Amino acid sequence: MDRTERDAFERGLRHAVGTHTGSALDAALLELGWPDALAQDTRDAVSVLFALQGSAHASSAALDRVLACAMGLDVPPSSGFVLPPLGGWGPPGELDRDRLVVRGLGTSSLLAGATAVIVARAVNTEVAFCVPSAGLTLRPVHGMDPELGLVEVHGTVPKDALVPEVVSPSWPDAVALARLAVGHELVGAARTMLELAREHALARVQFGQPIARFQAVRHRLAETLVGIEAAEGVLDAAWEDRSPLAAALAKALAGRGARTASRHCQQVLAGIGFTTEHEFHRYARRVVVLDELFGASRALTRELGAELLATRQLPAFAPL
Amino acid sequence: MELDEFRRSLDDWLDQNEHLLRPGHAAAGSLDEQMAQLAVVKRLTYDAGFMRWGWPERVGGLGGSSLLRAYLGEALTFRGLVEPGIYSMTEVLAPTMIDYAAPELAATMVPRLLRGDETWCQGFSEPGTGSNLASLSCRATRTDDGWRVSGQKVWTSLAQYAQRCVLLTRTGAPDSAHRGITALFVDMDSAGVEVRPIETMHGAPEFSEVFFDDVAVPYERTLGAEGQGWSVAMDLLPHERSTALWHRAAYLQQRLAGLLQATPAGALDPAEVGEVAQLVFALRARSRATQRRLAAGERLGPETSIDKVLVATAEQAVFDLVADGLSASVTTGDDPDGARWRREYLYSRAATIYGGTAEIQRNIIARRLLDLGADR
Numbered sequence: 001m002d003r004t005e006r007d008a009f010e011r012g013l014r015h016a017v018g019t020h021t022g023s024a025l026d027a028a029l030l031e032l033g034w035p036d037a038l039a040q041d042t043r044d045a046v047s048v049l050f051a052l053q054g055s056a057h058a059s060s061a062a063l064d065r066v067l068a069c070a071m072g073l074d075v076p077p078s079s080g081f082v083l084p085p086l087g088g089w090g091p092p093g094e095l096d097r098d099r100l101v102v103r104g105l106g107t108s109s110l111l112a113g114a115t116a117v118i119v120a121r122a123v124n125t126e127v128a129f130c131v132p133s134a135g136l137t138l139r140p141v142h143g144m145d146p147e148l149g150l151v152e153v154h155g156t157v158p159k160d161a162l163v164p165e166v167v168s169p170s171w172p173d174a175v176a177l178a179r180l181a182v183g184h185e186l187v188g189a190a191r192t193m194l195e196l197a198r199e200h201a202l203a204r205v206q207f208g209q210p211i212a213r214f215q216a217v218r219h220r221l222a223e224t225l226v227g228i229e230a231a232e233g234v235l236d237a238a239w240e241d242r243s244p245l246a247a248a249l250a251k252a253l254a255g256r257g258a259r260t261a262s263r264h265c266q267q268v269l270a271g272i273g274f275t276t277e278h279e280f281h282r283y284a285r286r287v288v289v290l291d292e293l294f295g296a297s298r299a300l301t302r303e304l305g306a307e308l309l310a311t312r313q314l315p316a317f318a319p320l
Numbered sequence: 321m322e323l324d325e326f327r328r329s330l331d332d333w334l335d336q337n338e339h340l341l342r343p344g345h346a347a348a349g350s351l352d353e354q355m356a357q358l359a360v361v362k363r364l365t366y367d368a369g370f371m372r373w374g375w376p377e378r379v380g381g382l383g384g385s386s387l388l389r390a391y392l393g394e395a396l397t398f399r400g401l402v403e404p405g406i407y408s409m410t411e412v413l414a415p416t417m418i419d420y421a422a423p424e425l426a427a428t429m430v431p432r433l434l435r436g437d438e439t440w441c442q443g444f445s446e447p448g449t450g451s452n453l454a455s456l457s458c459r460a461t462r463t464d465d466g467w468r469v470s471g472q473k474v475w476t477s478l479a480q481y482a483q484r485c486v487l488l489t490r491t492g493a494p495d496s497a498h499r500g501i502t503a504l505f506v507d508m509d510s511a512g513v514e515v516r517p518i519e520t521m522h523g524a525p526e527f528s529e530v531f532f533d534d535v536a537v538p539y540e541r542t543l544g545a546e547g548q549g550w551s552v553a554m555d556l557l558p559h560e561r562s563t564a565l566w567h568r569a570a571y572l573q574q575r576l577a578g579l580l581q582a583t584p585a586g587a588l589d590p591a592e593v594g595e596v597a598q599l600v601f602a603l604r605a606r607s608r609a610t611q612r613r614l615a616a617g618e619r620l621g622p623e624t625s626i627d628k629v630l631v632a633t634a635e636q637a638v639f640d641l642v643a644d645g646l647s648a649s650v651t652t653g654d655d656p657d658g659a660r661w662r663r664e665y666l667y668s669r670a671a672t673i674y675g676g677t678a679e680i681q682r683n684i685i686a687r688r689l690l691d692l693g694a695d696r
Binding site: 202210213219223230233252301304306308313317 | 323327387390391394566576577580583588589591593594597598600601602603604605606608609611629630681682683685687689690692693694695696
């Protein structure tokens with residue numbers, strides 16, 4: 001996309017995430033040609049949509065399409081993709097002699113669609129299957145963030161009912177792309193939290209002046225922006241690098257940046273931010289759940305450290 | 321010259337000339353040894369052309385993108401051929417001369433700095449002027465035959481080695497704040513200049529106090545116009561947070577890699593190692609974006625304060641990890657390696673203080689980037 005096209009694309013998406021959420025947003029994305037953009041210009045399609053979705057606190061089944069795109073799977077647009085269980089990043093399926101055992105999460109499209117796409121670990125490889133969703137146990141998740149529309153999935157499918165997809169899917173590539181998508185969503189949510197806290201700090205008067213004048217408040221908000229920009233910088237670098245390592249790094253920094261934003265902004269918003277009268281709490285809830293999708297920042301950080309200690313080398317990253 | 325071609329030819333040349341470039345001293349060496357080493361490396365890289373790329377032809381450069389300079393400093397740092405702090409003074413002071421000195425003066429002086437013939441220093445801070453730079457009081461008075469400068473500077477890096485100083489002086493009324501400041505380019509061998517190195521906790525007298533007692537400075541040595549010194553300073557500071565900082569990021573990466581090699585098995589917590597590596601990588605990603613903006617001709621501003629917060633945080637985190645992973649070496653090691661780790665650990669304590677404290681950077685971010693209004 002050139003600059004003008006990208007701006008128009010962004011305007012359309014901004015309007016869509018501002019006015020719709022859930023299946024209505026999925027319909028709007030289809031109308032805007034987002035799935036085509038995803039295939040043609042993955043970086044712009046993913047980075048723009050997910051940042052806006054995080055920022056607007058909208059939800060959609062776009063992550064399903066991102067996974068299908070990363071794995072080169074030609075599946076019906078209404079099919080739902082089974083995601084790894086919360087906190088994990090391995091394939092959600094396991095081939096066990098004569099059956100496929102599934103345990104994971106899904107977006108709302110799993111409830112709506114007739115087909116579920118399941119990637120399963122086989123010996124030294126992964127296989128993708130399309131199975132009827134009716135044969136799986138689906139539980140709509142309320143939990144910390146009921147508005148996110150997640151679904152918990154588990155079930156067992158007999159092997160003779162399984163037809164493998166023809167492509168050989170690359171699960172690590174799918175995880176890497178999903179991490180970039182969720183990373184952008186986390187950064188989008190963090191930017192909105194910062195803006196909410198900033199507006200409050202300028203409007204709220206105590207001791208005869210806006211609390212934005214107090215250095216303790218200013219420094220919390222400055223620290224929030226540093227965390228956001230650090231994550232954004234690594235996300236940009238990860239799109240250039242396109243390595244699983246870079247995507248994990250970006251997701252970890254986005255998760256930590258969003259949690260830092262949540263802590264500082266909640267403190268600046270103080271009492272009002274603790275009520276449901278202010279929309280802050282919806283973002284605070286969302287980033288805790290998003291951080292866990294495809295590996296939480298803590299787990300990814302520990303994994304990176306263990307890898308560095310084992311190899312005793314620092315991998316090359318972001319060459320000039 | 322494109323970056324890829326520059327990278328290839330520089331890497332080849334460094335491979336072939338490593339024996340000429342390699343420092344003779346053990347580990348980090350003393351500051352005297354580091355300065356001598358810097359002069360050798362600058363001279364050789366200048367004569368081979370590499371040091372001249374990325375600088376304008378009118379000051380002896382060969383033109384080309386500033387990314388070439390960024391890569392040169394990174395490559396020299398990765399190979400342990402220069403200490404990045406003293407190497408990168410060029411990145412801070414040469415752009416100021418190019419932008420503000422009279423063209424003939426810049427054309428004469430800048431090549432001397434690039435070639436390593438001269439060392440320059442930067443006279444900004446004063447005993448009563450740390451974070452509040454606009455309150456400086458070192459006075460320059462107009463006379464019939466030039467400026468007369470009297471006053472004191474402090475924290476002046478490398479002043480005892482320097483032939484020249486980019487000096488901020490008060491030329492307006494004492495309370496004229498940022499309006500009454502003028503920048504001068506002063507010869508350090510002028511009568512009335514006295515330098516007293518400061519012994520610091522890391523054991524290298526990198527900073528000095530500099531005293532000016534009625535020092536004569538010709539008018540041709542004014543950088544910019546009279547009263548424009550604040551602009552000179554504000555344009556210089558982003559250079560402290562761009563290419564110089566890219567070199568610092570390369571240094572932190574190199575030292576973290578060194579720690580991974582040297583640390584005993586089991587001495588470090590994987591979660592902590594991962595977090596420190598992430599800080600270093602985040603700094604690198606951010607600083608690369610800044611290098612690219614600089615190369616594209618963008619004017620750098622307050623957003624570079626984010627780069628500065630990231631580098632200070634990363635530097636202290638790296639050396640906190642060093643103090644954990646190599647605790648015996650840092651605390652009781654008296655061999656050259658131990659002395660180096662200890663010195664670097666101690667120096668990292670200043671990372672949130674020099675070049676604008678961490679608090680000042682956050683004030684800049686709050687006011688200029690978050691638009692939170694004045695804090696006073």
